[in-house]
Amino acid sequence: MMRKQSWLLKSSLLGLFFLTAYLMPPPDKTPPSDSVIPELRTQCPPGFRKNEHNECVAINLYQQYDSPNNQGVGGLQTAPPPIRDGFSPQQIDLGRYLFFDPVLSVDGKLSCASCHQPEKGFSDGLATSIGHQGKKLKRSAPSLWNVAYLERLFWDGRATTQEEQIQTSLYSKEEMANTPENLLHTLNGIEAYQKMFRAAFPRKDYNDGIALDEIYTAIAAFQSSLVSLNSRYDRYAHGYHEALNQKEIEGLNVFRSFVARCAECHTPPLFTNQQFAVIGSPEPTGVPLDPGAQVPFHDKSLRGAFKVPTLRNIEKTAPYMHSGSFPSLHEAVEFYTKGRGHAVPEDETLYLHWHIWEPNLSGYEIDRLVDFLKTLTDEAFMPQVPKTLPSELISNALNSKDPGT
Amino acid sequence: MKSNIFKIIGALVLLAIGVVLGKFVFKAPKESTTPMPSGLGYRTTGTTGDTLEIHSVSYDGQIIEVRQGGSIQEAVESAHSGDLIRVFPGTYSENVFIDKNNIALQGVVIDGQWPTLDGKKEINDAILYSGDGILVENFKIINYKGNGIMGQAGNNFVIRNNWIIDTGVYGIFPQYGKNGLIEHNVCSKIADAAIYVGMCDNVDVLHNEVFDNVAGIEIENSRHCLVENNYAHNNTGGLLAFVTPGLPIKTAFDIILRNNFVVNNNHENFGAPGSTVAGIPAGTGILIMAADDVIVENNIITGNDNTGITIVDLATGDPKANDPNSEGNPDRVIILDNMMYNNGENPTGEIKAIMLTQMDSKGPDIFAYGGGTGSTIRDKNRYRTFGIDDWGQAPITDTRDVRTYRLPEPVPIKEVTPEELGELTYYGVCAGCHAWGTRLIGPRTNIIQAIHKGNPQGIVDYITNPKNLREDFPEMPPQDYLSEEAKMAVAEYILAMKE
Structure with a gap:
């Protein structure tokens, strides 16, 4: 046989x-x-x-x-x-x-x-x-x-x-x-x-x-x-500063400044520091709060915490956040300047991450951040x-x- | 009589003319006296061990001058590694960012007039850098929203003689840097830490004055740091050594706080809601949270209304942010001789409640609470203390052998050989379209090799400015963003490939 x-x-x-x-x-x-x-x-x-x-x-x-x-x-x-x-x-x-x-x-x-x-x-x-x-x-x-x-x-x-x-x-x-x-x-x-x-x-x-x-x-x-490590941003990072235009560079500087603090968690070169953060982003209407990392880690302080995602190719992955609450990059970025905890349900006490604060970004700065985020696109491979x-x-x-x- | 008066007037006029001429015509320009900045000095013990050689990194490239009305950033953009940018008195409202290595930014102060970076509360940061070997000295920096000077990565840095007032969250903030010197800066009115060493290694913080801030000097998730001869007064908290949970680099240890004045740190806490420092009680002299192997030696710690020195674990000090990978106990703290009196005159909240259980209405000189093992103290009896009854005798008497925590040599910039750079470039970039023996988007690498045999410059020229030679392939986008070294390295690599 x-x-x-x-x-x-x-x-x-x-x-x-x-x-x-x-x-x-x-x-x-x-x-x-x-x-x-x-x-x-x-x-x-x-x-x-x-x-x-x-x-x-x-x-x-x-x-x-x-x-x-x-x-x-x-x-x-x-x-x-x-x-x-x-x-x-x-x-x-x-x-x-x-x-x-x-x-x-x-x-x-x-x-x-x-x-x-x-x-x-x-x-x-x-x-x-x-x-x-x-x-x-x-x-x-x-x-x-x-x-x-x-x-x-x-x-x-x-x-x-x-x-x-x-x-x-x-x-x-x-x-x-x-x-x-x-x-x-x-x-x-x-x-x-x-x-x-x-x-x-x-x-x-x-x-x-x-x-x-x-x-x-x-x-x-x-x-x-x-x-994906060959975006226009990467060309800038390796020393070719002409790879980004003026507005994109302004966006990079807002991104890494301690006002917006994006780079503190979305840290280069992967644009994630791989930590967990409670940012208090909203769920779609009618959906209860997702407890996130609280469940697998059995830790109340991680209620509403999610892994910091990479921002590489972020232009391609709308809508944004863990339950897709934001249809555009502009709205996703704007979330961070609308007030610490503004979207947290009233009956929830979340331990919001200390970098979530009130940066008071201008509309101009939000636009520049979006410009910069789009420089992280690379699908060469x-x-x-x-x-x-x-x-x-x-x-x-x-x-x-x-x-x- | 009349002629006498004329004579006197005439003499005065002549004198005045002489002064004017002297001042504006004959006098050498003052700026020529500006000394070259001294980079990081390195002390290496000679071969016999009884001599000391001191050498300093120098910025011996071009000198680029920026004057009132000019742009510091434009100078940075034109600068190359090793250049010195001199900024003359004037007001510069800009965000300067340095994404290059070995650049010195030197202010020139003339007759008490400073080159002033003024953010007008509209601009985020005064100076951002990411390169190695950055030096920033002699600037007055005011009214920014984020930072005075912030580094993201960047080893071998020097930040000195800067006068920083109300620059938002941090005054001086190197992050992810190794081997740095922060000295002779005066920082005030900062809403978080005036000097914040975050996720760094081997940094000396010397001879700075920090006052009217929430936190004076904060060493956070950093190792091998010496904080010496600083004057921290009227902050909410004077000197801090922290582990903050949730950061990618998770330890803080081997920190010496020595010979500092930590005086009257009783400022009301004006930290942003949710920030770690927002929880620091006013009247905190030194705060050690979860950091290990911290030595507190020969400081003058007086007039801090809550406590002189507080040692807490994370569960007590920062209970909100949990991080299973952060070890939350302060272990092996050593308190040597310190001058302490008049601390705890007006304790707040928790400390007050705890001290009342001890039938004491004052806060202690030294307060320890929560976990941690192996901590010791040299002369326990001379201070008013809480929570250190089980501390043993300090194993050392002083730290005089530690003169600096900077490294004996600069952290080298990682070197790659041309062959390695060629390989990284070929597989990291070119391989997206070219492969050996297989057609992808572009021609096979072995065909490219055959075309340009013995002529690497031919490949360099082509990838810099491609001309479409073959109808059956799409036009190649220029790879001019690669450095000249990378282009030549990858050309040589392709020509040497065997498979």
């Missing part, structure tokens, strides 16, 4: 090889399109160098600099904190297919990319995301750009690894609503995925089929490849959306314009 399976496998692999070779386009004429069973890339995505162990090592211009106490926060020329890297090109590429494949959800309708759409800064443009069977969720989808630098995931910081975050979303009844058993059963039933997992995790004895931790690893590998998915299901993402090419 084993022999027969192995023989079948080998011959089908051989067949697939020829098929793939036949379907491969002539080199250098058109971008490689995905064949029936996609070949996983052997090169690292942009921003990564492949080392001799077939690991993709993150490389960026900020590595020219030091970082105070190695915390990855500081000024213009400060190195970011340690990044999660070292995945193989094949794992990253497999993760790319999984990320866009709705087969991961229980009913085959939601992919990771349903809520983390590339063209929307890996968010979804909604105040709060839509989960399983149209369920309206409680929070907005956080951008995934630079997620590999983060120590905590989710708005309330309840996960410390991407793998943990991925499992929560896969198996939450409100999100993708899957179960580990069903997910394994589904993926093991797709021949293309079997082959791709073997390529991405080559040392494994594959008689057991695809393993759960391989799924998580591959998705984490892909998410970790989403690096935008990944390609797969043209064909191994599950042969049509991903929502495929209907949108492919920004990768």
Whole structure:
């Protein structure tokens, strides 16, 4: 029985090889399109160098600099904190297919990319995301750009690894609503995925089929490849001051001044200091206060606290705040100058962060802050959306314009 | 008689003409006497250990002069590393920001006339810097809304001889800096800390006068700091050593408060609601909150109406902001000899209530409350104290061996080799469009290598000002924002690539 399976496998692999070779386009004429069973890339995505162990090592211009106490926060020329890297090109590429494949959800309708759409800064443009069977969720989808630098995931910081975050979303009844058993059963039933997992995790004895931790690893590998550190702001930071115009530089100075204090929490180079803060931003009308980090940390002083989000590519991720209360950047910025605690419900006592105060920013200064925030946009390393998915299901993402090419 | 009068008048006229001529015609311009600023001095013990070599970082580039009517910021924009910007007396209402390394900003004071940065309560900050090796001296800075002088990162800084009045939240505020000197500044009427060393390392704060502020000098989430010979009076709190929770750099330790005058710090608290210092009771001489290994030595601490020295944990001092990663107890505080009297004459709120339980209507010289272990004191009996009964005998008698906490050498600016810079640039930037052996948006790197073989300048020229040579590729955007070194480094790197 084993022999027969192995023989079948080998011959089908051989067949697939020829098929793939036949379907491969002539080199250098058109971008490689995905064949029936996609070949996983052997090169690292942009921003990564492949080392001799077939690991993709993150490389960026900020590595020219030091970082105070190695915390990855500081000024213009400060190195970011340690990044999660070292995945193989094949794992990253497999993760790319999984990320866009709705087969991961229980009913085959939601992919990771349903809520983390590339063209929307890996968010979804909604105040709060839509989960399983149209369920309206409680929070907005956080951008995934630079997620590999983060120590905590989710708005309330309840996960410390991407793998943990991925499992929560896969198996939450409100999100993708899957179960580990069903997910394994589904993926093991797709021949293309079997082959791709073997390529991405080559040392494994594959008689057991695809393993759960391989799924998580591959998705984490892909998410970790989403690096954005080449914005116009970054060009300024590296010393090319012409990269920003006068108004944007004025905005930078308001941003880092101790009147507005934006940079105290949205600290370069990642534009987050990765701490929790209670800022007292409003919920949409009729929605009760989200207790935020109070719940996972069992700490009343963290009631209404959320992880400080990165501001990179913030232009792309409207609406803003944890429940999308502000449709525009202007409104999101204006929140901070409308009075300390002005939006806190009357029956709530929140321990507002000390940087939330009354900066009395002028309309002009708010406009300049918005100008500056838009200089943080960089999608140069935008990944390609797969043209064909191994599950042969049509991903929502495929209907949108492919920004990768 | 008449002629005598004429003679006297004539002589006076001649004298006056002489004075005028002398003043306006013959006299050498005074500014030529302005000394070069002395950068951070470094004392290195000679090889035998019995000599001391003192050398100073100097700003020996161009000297750029700014006079009344001119713009300091324009001078900064034209300056290069190592340049000295001299600002002459006059009023300058601007926000100066320095995103460059090794720039000196030197005020020139003539006949008591200062170059004055006046924010008119409209401008946020007087001077912001992010570069290493920044020196700011001899400025009068008034009426800003945010800061007088604020650094975000920037090592090896010198901030001296500045006269700072009512500049909003902070007077002098280096953040994320290592190896700095703050000396001979006079700061008043600041709504938070006049001098605030935040998330820094190796900073000396010497010979400053701070008064009429909420907090005089605050060392927060910083390590290896020496606060010496300062005069802190009539603030709400004089000298502070803090751990503030919720910040990314979470520790404060190895702080010496030595030879300071901490006198009559009884100013009403006018800190912004919600700020950490808004909770400091008026009449606080020295406040140590959650910081470890703080040494208080040879200070004159008198007339502070609440307490002379307060030592508290975070749970007591700042109970609102919880941070599981901030260790909230002040451990191993050492109080050596200090001159203390007349403290606690008019205690407030909690201290008053606690002291009443001790049948005492006055606040103590030394007040300790909450957690913390290993704290000691040299002569417990000479002070009126609360909460230090379990403190042991100090393990040291003085800190005379610590002359400075600045480093023996400047913090080096991290050096990358051209090869490393080429690699960072290639993978960090170019790889967005080019890959070896694979067509992405632009041509394959191996094809670029073949085209420009032996000619790195060809690549440099092309990426600076691309000309679209191939119809089957989109036009490349210019990469002129890369430094000349980075462009050449990446050209060499591409030509040397093998895969």
